[in-house]
Amino acid sequence: KQEVTQIPAALSVPEGENLVLNCSFTDSAIYNLQWFRQDPGKGLTSLLLIQSSQREQTSGRLNASLDKSSGRSTLYIAASQPGDSATYLCAAEEDSNYQLIWGAGTKLIIKP
């Protein structure tokens, strides 16, 4: 059974710092790995999707990597800004049935 874990559960850093959020999964048979952002009381916004054959994806200040062999993905945020404050969730899409299995998220606070 696929399990997705995110560490840390919460992170607070000063504005301008580069930071890394971690996501680990137990079953390497994934179709893709996705990173989402969730603002308080709101739905989910997709940030990056890494297909199983890829190693990384980039969008602006965000870079996500995928290492299936070790069951890990990281989300790198460069030059963090207060507007980046949100909860970041990763989700592994299972190869067999396309279901998304989610981590509990990392709550990120960027201090001005």
Added chain:
Amino acid sequence: DAGVTQSPTHLIKTRGQQVTLRCSPKSGHDTVSWYQQALGQGPQFIFQYYEEEERQRGNFPDRFSGHQFPNYSSELNVNALLLGDSALYLCASSSRELAGWETQYFGPGTRLLVL
């Protein structure tokens, strides 16, 4: 394109009651998935509908049921509500043809409070 829409945005019910939540998918999408997100946790997959049939189901009791209409919109029904059903219910749409390659688009969710 309005994206994925859900209604209502908030709902308060009492234990034992029944509730219906609604979702309209993004234009061009034919698959709707429903998720339950308890406070402080990641979403949990409830079920997925395609061609008006339930195609996949997560680990949820039969009290949770759904429906998909010919226009691809969907309903989530929960019977005999329990306090533990209080959560944010998220709907996501995608294209079956591109399943697994195109990210799912999420609606803003319906926040259900069971008293």
